[in-house]
Amino acid sequence: MSTQDRFFIDRLAIVGVGLIGGSLALALKEAGCVGEVTGIGRGLPNLNLALELGVVDKITRELEEGVQQADVVFLATPVMTIPDLARRVLPAMKPGAILTDGGSVKGEIVERIEPYLSGEVAFVPGHPIAGTEKSGAAAAFPTLYRDRRCILTPTERTPAAATALIRRMWETVGSEVVVMDVDKHDRILAAISHLPHMIAYTLVNAVGSYDHFEENILEYSAGGFRDFTRIASSDPAMWRDIALSNRQALLEMLERYENFLGELKRDIAAADGQKLFEFFLNSKTLRDAIL
Numbered sequence: 001m002s003t004q005d006r007f008f009i010d011r012l013a014i015v016g017v018g019l020i021g022g023s024l025a026l027a028l029k030e031a032g033c034v035g036e037v038t039g040i041g042r043g044l045p046n047l048n049l050a051l052e053l054g055v056v057d058k059i060t061r062e063l064e065e066g067v068q069q070a071d072v073v074f075l076a077t078p079v080m081t082i083p084d085l086a087r088r089v090l091p092a093m094k095p096g097a098i099l100t101d102g103g104s105v106k107g108e109i110v111e112r113i114e115p116y117l118s119g120e121v122a123f124v125p126g127h128p129i130a131g132t133e134k135s136g137a138a139a140a141f142p143t144l145y146r147d148r149r150c151i152l153t154p155t156e157r158t159p160a161a162a163t164a165l166i167r168r169m170w171e172t173v174g175s176e177v178v179v180m181d182v183d184k185h186d187r188i189l190a191a192i193s194h195l196p197h198m199i200a201y202t203l204v205n206a207v208g209s210y211d212h213f214e215e216n217i218l219e220y221s222a223g224g225f226r227d228f229t230r231i232a233s234s235d236p237a238m239w240r241d242i243a244l245s246n247r248q249a250l251l252e253m254l255e256r257y258e259n260f261l262g263e264l265k266r267d268i269a270a271a272d273g274q275k276l277f278e279f280f281l282n283s284k285t286l287r288d289a290i291l
């Protein structure tokens with residue numbers, strides 16, 4: 001599978017050849033670090049497109065058959081589908097192979113997969129912190145993971161050698177790997193990724209449903225509205241799964257957000273210019289520092 005100095009995966013299977021799975025395949029191919037890539041999915045049009053675009057070398061809709069020869073199997077389907085797919089894939093994989101995933105929420109995935117681990121196949125939970133609002137094989141591109149982070153959340157059931165190999169896989173495609181526990185991952189992502197998506201979806205719905213005027217007011221949107229709401233074009237099924245799978249941490253962040261919004265409303269109602277200025281300045285300082 002790999003030598004001491006050169007990282008190489010002989011056979012990789014990608015379940016769900018979309019933005020995340022497809023981009024990993026393309027990046028490993030570009031780096032010359034993968035032999036054969038099998039794309040596994042449900043819909044033939046997307047699989048055929050993946051084949052045509054050179055994202056994968058072989059396609060199949062037969063899950064168990066598709067993973068049999070793989071050294072590494074990457075699950076890159078919506079979060080709620082990952083545990084059931086893992087349960088079917090694990091007994092079909094060869095001993096010594098590694099199962100990993102790219103799901104945006106880790107707690108439920110780890111909890112629902114670990115009881116099915118037999119010890120013959122290692123499971124390394126992962127989450128590349130890179131993406132766009134686009135989906136499907138056509139959206140995949142080889143540089144998606146360059147200069148990004150990838151979080152791995154191994155548990156005491158995860159062999160260190162398997163974590164080390166998946167770490168190398170992500171480093172090979174240009175990501176900095178960070179290891180943390182599952183709960184910390186889900187709380188951080190609830191704050192920095194899941195909450196912003198909920199706010200973007202809410203904003204578009206709130207403004208888009210405002211029908212006081214005859215015209216569609218979204219047509220007046222300037223750069224600010226467009227920048228802020230790009231992520232509201234993300235796949236609805238993917239985000240339904242994320243919201244349900246990370247419910248507790250997300251609800252806590254939504255409540256925190258409601259409190260801040262309440263404070264803003266009170267300051268506007270009270271015409272408290274000083275408080276508003278401080279609120280905006282504090283936000284600007286925090287945001288400018290991340291750029």
Ligand SMILES: NC(=O)C1=CN([C@@H]2O[C@H](COP(=O)(O)OP(=O)(O)OC[C@H]3O[C@@H](n4cnc5c(N)ncnc54)[C@H](O)[C@@H]3O)[C@@H](O)[C@H]2O)C=CC1
Nearest residue numbers: 016018019020041076077078079103104130131132135136
């Ligand atoms: N889109 C993003 O920016 C990011 C997404 N993720 C996570 O990566 C995973 C994949 O997301 P994307 O690649 O964006 O989605 P995508 O929609 O581009 O690709 C997912 C693929 O999985 C297929 N699929 C769905 N259910 C399936 C099933 N039961 N069996 C086989 N194939 C199935 C779909 O047909 C599609 O081709 C999700 O868990 C998501 O939360 C992680 C980081 C970033």
Ligand SMILES: O=C(O)C(=O)Cc1ccc(O)cc1
Nearest residue numbers: 104129130131132133193231
């Ligand atoms: O499009 C964007 O800017 C994103 O935020 C992409 C994204 C979506 C889901 C993730 O779990 C990680 C990254």
